[in-house]
Amino acid sequence: MSITFYYAPQSNAGRIRVSLAELDVPYEAVRLDLRAGDQKKPDFLAINPNGKVPTLVIDGTPMFESAAIQIALGERYGVQKGLWPAPGTPEQLTALTWLVWGQVSLTGALFRYMANTSEYFAKEMHNEKQAEQALAEIHGLLRILDSRLEGRPYVIGERCTLVDLDLASVLGWGLMAAKIDFSEQKNLKGWLGRIGERPSIKAAMAET
Template sequence: MSLTFYYAPMSTASTVHWSLEELGVPYEGVRVDLLDAADKKKKLGSVNANLKVPVLVHDGTAIFESAAIQIYLGETFGVEKGLFPAPGPKRGEALKWLVWANVTLGEANGRLMRHASERSPAELRSAPAAEQARNDLDAALRVFEDALGDKPYVLGREFSLVDCHLASFFQWLGFCGVDLKPYPKTNAWVARCNDRPANLRLMQES
C-alpha cells in the first residue's frame, strides 16, 4: 500500500494533513512551493492538472479536491478506526458537512477575501460584493452554530474526520480575521478540535 500526499503548509491541504495524522496511516509527504511555478509544475503536473494542493495518490491513483479526499480517507481507513461513520444516515450527515465546508462556508469566505482583502488585487475589490459575501458568511456561521447545539463534535459525541475538515476551514477563517465571538458554541468546538495532539503536531511543523 502506498500513499503519497502533496501539500503546502497553511493551505487547503491542511484539512487532509490533519486527517492523515489522526488516522495514523503511513504516508509520504511531498511539500510543494506554491509560489514557485516550476516546483508546482514538476511535482503536481502528473497528479493534478489543476496544479493545486491537496492531492493524495493511493496505489497510483491520484485524487484531488479536499472534500473528495476526506470522503475517500474516511471510507477507506476511517470507519475501522472509528473516525468516520459506516454507510447509513450518519454517513449522509458526514458527507453533508464535508461538502458544505467547501461549497458554502469556504466559498463565502473566499469571495469575501477576494472582494475585501488588502491582499486581493485592487481591481477585484468591491464594497457591495464584499457586503454580500459577509452576509452569506454570517448566515453560514449561524447555521453551523445552531447545528452544533450542545454536541461536543459535529456528528455528536465522537470526534471524526468531519471535525478535522471543518475545524481546519475555521482555522483559515481565523487567519482571515473572521471573529467567532458571536458564535460561542463554534468557538468552543474550534478550541476543542485545535487541542488535539495531531493538530498541535502539525502546527509545530509548519
C-alpha cells in the same frame, strides 16, 4: 497499501495533513514549493492536471479535490478508527452533507469575502458591496453551524470525526485571516476550542 501526499505549507493541503495524522496511516510526504512553480512541472501535472495541492496517490491512483480525498480516507481508514461513520448509515449521509457544506458553502463565502477585502488581492479587485454580501452570508453560515452544535459536542454526534477536523481547519484559518468576529456563536466557539487542542490541528496550524 501506499500513500503519497503532495502538499505545500499554509495551503488547502493542511486539512488533509490533519486527517492523515489522526488516522495514523503511513504515507510519503512530498513538499512542493508553489512559488518556485513545482505544481506546474510536467511530472506533477501528470498526477494532477489542475496543478494544485492537496494531491494524494493511493496505491498508484491519483486523487485531487480535498472533499473527495477526505471521503476516500474516511471510507477506507476512518470507520475502524471511529473517525468516519459506517457505510449505509444515517450518520454517513450526515457526514457527507456537512463535509461538502464546509468545503463549498462555507469556504466559498470566506473566499469571496477575502477576495474583496484582503491585502492578498489587489485593491482594484475589491468590491465593497460584494464584501458586505459575503460577510452577511458567512455570519448566516456560522449561525447554521452553531445551531447544529447545540446539544452535541461534535458535528455528527458524540465523537470527533474527519468532518469536525475538516471544518475546523477551514474556520481556524478563515476566521483568523478574514478577521471575523464569531463571539456570539457560543457553541461554535467551544467546539473550535476542543478541536484546536488536538495535536494534529496544532501541528498543521504551526507549520510554515
